[in-house]
Structure formats: structure tokens, C-alpha cells
Amino acid sequence: MITFIVNPLSAGGRGQKVWSKLEPILNEKGIQYAVHFTEYPAHARELVKTVFQAGEVQAVVAVGGDGTVHEVAQDLVGTEVPLGFIPCGSGNDFARALRIPVDCVKALERILTHRPHKIDMAKINGHYFVNGAGVGFDAAVAKLSNASKMKCWLNYVKLGRFAYAANALRMLSSFRPTDVVLTIDGERVPFSHVWLVAVCNVPYYAGGMKICPQAAWDDGRLDVCIVHNMRRVTLLSNLTKVFSGSHVSVPGVTMFRARTVSVEPAERLYVHTDGECYLTTPVTMTIHSNALNVL
Numbered sequence: 001m002i003t004f005i006v007n008p009l010s011a012g013g014r015g016q017k018v019w020s021k022l023e024p025i026l027n028e029k030g031i032q033y034a035v036h037f038t039e040y041p042a043h044a045r046e047l048v049k050t051v052f053q054a055g056e057v058q059a060v061v062a063v064g065g066d067g068t069v070h071e072v073a074q075d076l077v078g079t080e081v082p083l084g085f086i087p088c089g090s091g092n093d094f095a096r097a098l099r100i101p102v103d104c105v106k107a108l109e110r111i112l113t114h115r116p117h118k119i120d121m122a123k124i125n126g127h128y129f130v131n132g133a134g135v136g137f138d139a140a141v142a143k144l145s146n147a148s149k150m151k152c153w154l155n156y157v158k159l160g161r162f163a164y165a166a167n168a169l170r171m172l173s174s175f176r177p178t179d180v181v182l183t184i185d186g187e188r189v190p191f192s193h194v195w196l197v198a199v200c201n202v203p204y205y206a207g208g209m210k211i212c213p214q215a216a217w218d219d220g221r222l223d224v225c226i227v228h229n230m231r232r233v234t235l236l237s238n239l240t241k242v243f244s245g246s247h248v249s250v251p252g253v254t255m256f257r258a259r260t261v262s263v264e265p266a267e268r269l270y271v272h273t274d275g276e277c278y279l280t281t282p283v284t285m286t287i288h289s290n291a292l293n294v295l
């Protein structure tokens with residue numbers, strides 16, 4: 001039996017619309033399935049636990065945004081039960097990285113016909129994440145985006161993925177860079193005047209920003225992007241380069257690859273994981289090779 005976990009409110013209600021399109025297709029094909037709808041934040045994780053307790057599970061499919069994938073994946077890591085994903089959030093970076101079609105019917109077809117394959121998973125202070133985590137400026141922007149009405153409006157006109165970029169411009173004038181010590185595979189490296197530290201398992205976050213262009217979900221490494229010692233005006237003028245990944249050659253952008261990364265700033269900073277902000281520093285991130293089966 002395939003279990004679908006649907007966030008009906010993802011991208012301003014797209015999750016519900018997508019499910020209404022998929023349900024008749026599943027019935028027509030005579031596929032055995034169960035469906036559960038999330039009713040509050042973090043409910044997806046509870047639902048997956050309940051599904052496992054109830055018995056044999058063939059696959060669990062997240063229908064929603066990257067936040068829903070993040071929650072569903074937590075308890076699938078280390079099991080052979082594959083994760084499927086029907087992307088209908090505002091960012092859909094996980095789908096972008098794994099080349100999962102944005103068309104929900106094609107995404108369903110892939111789930112029904114694809115052989116599962118293993119991907120790496122990253123872990124931060126005990127929680128897994130699928131795409132990336134960010135400390136500092138990008139986490140502050142993620143927090144602002146999730147709380148702001150702008151994301152709802154942009155979702156309404158199907159431009160939700162630009163909410164982060166729009167809020168980055170708003171946050172730019174007020175955010176103050178700070179000193180940070182990174183420990184990269186055991187080596188302590190101090191950085192001054194740090195705007196952000198992004199640690200990624202896939203190239204994209206925040207709705208298509210190619211923050212770590214070389215990141216790969218099967219290389220057993222975390223890719224790290226540090227933006228430091230950069231004037232506000234320089235950051236502003238180079239902001240759009242992140243969509244192509246060409247920001248990596250701007251002075252003040254330092255890239256690393258590692259298996260373990262710790263981030264200790266001089267002051268407590270927000271941390272986002274897969275676009276959701278529920279942690280603060282200090283944090284330690286590790287990579288776990290071939291940890292999740294994906295359809």
C-alpha cells in the first residue's frame with residue numbers, strides 16, 4: 001500500500017488542488033493507497049510514525065513543499081521504505097535537484113514506475129534535512145518569509161519561489177554580520193564579518209537559488225558556502241548571481257566540501273533547515289551516505 005501525506009495548504013492551497021487531480025488517477029488505475037492530510041505544523045512526521053505502527057508500508061509519498069518532504073523523510077531514513085514526492089510547494093528545491101517533474105501527473109507516473117535509489121541525507125543537531133541549512137542572513141530571511149504575507153500573495157500569483165529574494169532585499173538593510181568559527185572536518189577556521197553560512201546536500205535552496213552549485217546528493221559530502229567580509233552594497237549588487245551559481249567567484253565567497261561542519265558564531269543566530277526556522281546556533285552538521293531511498 002502506498003501512503004500519501006498531503007499538506008493541503010502548501011503554496012497557498014496548491015496541495016489540495018493537486019490531490020484532487022491525483023485521486024481519480026489512482027482510483028482509475030486501481031492502485032491501493034491511503035491518504036492523510038496534515039492539519040498543523042510537524043503533523044506529517046506524526047502521521048508517518050502512525051503509518052509505520054499500523055503495518056506494512058510500500059512507500060510514503062509527500063504531497064506538498066520542501067517542508068513536508070523534510071518532515072516525512074525524518075522517519076524513513078535508515079529504512080528501505082522509499083520516499084516519493086509530488087512537488088506542490090512554493091520552492092520545490094528537492095524536486096529541482098532530483099529532476100522530479102513539477103507536473104503532478106508526471107511526478108505520480110514517476111513514483112509508480114521508478115525504481116528507488118539511495119541518496120545522502122544531512123543531519124543537524126539530531127534532525128535530518130534533505131536540501132540545505134543556513135545560518136545567519138539566509139535564516140533570518142527564511143524566518144521573515146515564512147511569517148510574511150508577501151509569500152501568500154506571491155503564491156497566489158504562482159510566484160511564491162521569489163518570496164525569499166524579495167525578503168532578502170528587505171532584510172539587507174537591518175542584518176548585522178558577525179564573527180563565526182567554523183570547524184570543518186575537525187579543523188577550526190575563524191571567519192570575520194560573516195553574512196551567512198549555507199551547508200547543502202543539493203545545489204539549490206530558497207526556491208532555485210544555486211547556493212552550492214557543486215553539491216550532489218550522492219557524493220557523501222556537504223557543500224559549504226560562506227559569505228563574509230563583503231560590503232552591503234557589494235552583496236546587493238551580486239545577489240542575483242546566486243540564481244546561476246556564479247556568486248562563487250565573487251571575493252568574499254568561500255566554498256568548502258566536508259563530512260562534518262560545526263558553526264559557532266560570536267552571537268546566537270537563527271538557523272533554517274530546508275527553509276523552516278526552528279533552530280539557533282551553535283549547530284553541527286554531518287552527512288550520512290545512502291541514507292534515504294527515493295522514488
Ligand SMILES: Nc1ncnc2c1ncn2[C@@H]1O[C@H](COP(=O)(O)OP(=O)(O)OP(=O)(O)O)[C@@H](O)[C@H]1O
Nearest residue numbers: 010011038039041042064065066067068089090091
Ligand atoms: N494544515 C497545516 N496548517 C499549518 N501548517 C501546516 C499544515 N500542514 C503542514 N504545515 C506546515 O507548513 C510548513 C510548510 O509546508 P510545505 O513545505 O509543504 O509548503 P510551502 O511552505 O508552501 O512550500 P515550500 O517549503 O516549498 O516553500 C511545514 O513546515 C509544515 O509543518
